[in-house]
Amino acid sequence: EVQLVESGGGLVQPGGSLRLSCTASGFTFSNYDMSWVRQAPGKGLEWVSRINSGGDRTYYADSVKGRCAISRDNAKNTLYLQLDSLKPEDTAMYYCTQEVIRGGIAYRLAKGQGTQVTVSS
Secondary structure (H helix, E strand, O other), X not given: OXXXXXXXXXXXXXOOOEEEEEEEEOOOHHHOEEEEEEEOOOOOEEEEEEEOXXXXXXXXOOOOOOOEEEEEXXXXXXXXXXXXXXXXHHOEEEEEEXXXXXXXXXXXXXXXXXXXXXXXX
């Protein structure tokens, strides 16, 4: 059974930082691209960042580019998201997702339960 367990969220002031983690099990982590997506209250899912299976290619949404760094440790089956210079509009539930890319399209295979990030003074 595929399991993705996120952690590291919390309440942070504007301008602060957080490091989110996602521990994966039930599949060969190093074989899959992984992404972070988020959902703000009353809004749909927004893709945030993707990293390829080997960890040498990363992609970011314009909304977080320059403030965010995705990484992975395939030996530990763990995905990370470093969030810096946080803004109130970054407030959302953050999820990690397992993906496959076919024909240039990303297909989501699994999504975790999420970790809440709240940015407020």
